[in-house]
Amino acid sequence: MDTTQGKQEPDRNLALDLVRVTEAAAIASARWLGLGQKEDGDAAAVAAMRATFSALDIDGQVVIGEGEKDEAPMLFNGERVGSGKGPAMDVAVDPLEGTNLLAMGRPNAIAVVALAPKGAFFDPKPGFxxxxxxxxxxxxxxxxxxxxxxxxxxxxxxxxxxxxxxxxxxxxxxxxxxxxxxxxxxxxxxxxxxxxxxxxxxxxxxxxxxxxxxxxxxxxxxxxxxxxxxxxxxxxxxxxxxxxxxxxxxxxxxxxxxxxxxxxxxxxxVKSDDIFFAATGVSGGTFLPGVEFPGHGGAVTTSLVMRGKTGTIRHIRSSHSLEKLRRFSVVDYDKAAA
Structure with missing residues (x-):
């Protein structure tokens, strides 16, 4: 008896790839913690997120951002992200939610991204x-x-x-x-x-x-x-x-x-359950711990990663060697730390 009849092969959990995008934005922007320069911290998050998206195998289009409202260097609505080789996805981003929180050294600044099938996200049009x-x-x-x-x-x-x-x-x-x-x-x-x-x-x-x-x-x-x-x-x-x-x-x-x-x-x-969500803490707080720089060229991040189709929720704590990342990463971590 064929027990696989009617079942679908497991598809890729894009949330586990997506977390690399929020981690990069968090690490890049965390260097600006408490420095009073919210535009610079935001720009670092945007640049890191945009660069990391290029390695993600999706054909993505940003449909939710907030650049127009905040006059920020946001990934703009309509921008294409991803390698273009994977599934067509709508993308909702906030590379740095809490720009003022980061600038003032306050808790709960995060980097956050969600993916969904095309047309699944509500279009706010001019509603900010x-x-x-x-x-x-x-x-x-x-x-x-x-x-x-x-x-x-x-x-x-x-x-x-x-x-x-x-x-x-x-x-x-x-x-x-x-x-x-x-x-x-x-x-x-x-x-x-x-x-x-x-x-x-x-x-x-x-x-x-x-x-x-x-x-x-x-x-x-x-x-x-x-x-x-x-x-x-x-x-x-x-x-x-x-x-x-x-x-x-x-x-x-x-x-x-x-x-x-x-x-x-x-x-x-959000009109679909086939969604992916990732958030990484930038400044420490009650929601997610912030990025830590323990020395010797390292960084530690804590992320929340979720997949709607399976209901799986993961808390991921990652250790990064920035020295090794600099050798092949598309993110300019040296510029972010300048």
Whole structure:
């Protein structure tokens, strides 16, 4: 009897190749930790990520970036990446999420990439900012981003078997969140305020071993799509609503005929389970340890690597010999360290 009938041969786990891309970006940008030069740190991450992508056997196209919003040297939307020899993939990137975190020597800056089949990622068009709600798997399907904050926190607390006063909410420390912060405090929950980094915050909210239980507030739309890739793999939930932060952004959305009141769910932000996600810590923090330089020309990285098709989640700690990498790597680590 042929037991292989109807089964597919295992295909390649691109996430294990993808982590080399985030590792390179993390190592290159980590040299700028605390130096107050966010553009230089960002440029180092972008250059390393772009160069390492060239060795990855995919026919990739960047569809999610944030260069236009931040006027950063981002891998631009429409840019082709990869060797061109592999499967056609859409690419979502943030070579350095938390440029300010890195520049100021603060925790939770990361390098992050996600891959998906063409057309799987939500196209934000001119929508740079998104209101987000992220809850762990236990509360998936139970919450509504348009509901009052107190009601949402009560639902999450009940789903987790906690009291509201035990719930911790990740919020970006921005002036736009003054009312949100007041509402969370009135509900009795606790708050972690972070200046940047809501991809890391979303994963923290979804992870059972994190002290963060939920993420609320407005952040970048590209980060929302990246977070959705991780949420889809982790079984958690993200809901989003485009939330323009300037008259020009609002007018652009209206001109594009985009309904700003529409709730975007996880399966709409990322429309496939055949996704790959990798993130490497740059500065140390509660999400991933940062890049370490233990001496003698070495570097140590810690990464989170996930594959949607199998649900496999790996934490990878890697030791790198920069001296050996310089002999054949496409990344100019000497320039990054200058």
């Amino acid at each position: 900012y998104m209101k987000k709600l992220v809850v762990p798997a236990q509360a998936r399907g139970l919450v509504d981003i348009s509901a009052p904050v107190g009601d949402t926190l009560a639902i999450v607390a009940h789903a987790l078997g906690k009291k509201v006063k035990d719930v911790v909410v990740f919020v970006l420390e921005k002036a736009r969140h003054a009312q949100l912060i007041t509402a969370i405090r009135q509900a009795g929950a606790r708050i972690q305020l972070h200046t940047d980094g809501d991809v890391a915050g979303a994963i923290m909210a979804a992870s059972p071993d994190s002290e963060v239980d939920v993420l609320m507030g407005t952040g970048g739309t590209p980060e929302g799509v990246l977070a959705a890739a991780a949420m889809r793999i982790l079984g958690a939930e993200i809901q989003g609503m485009l939330d323009p932060q300037s008259p020009a952004e609002r007018a652009a959305l209206e001109a594009a005929g985009i309904d700003q009141s529409r709730i975007l769910y996880t399966h709409e932000l």
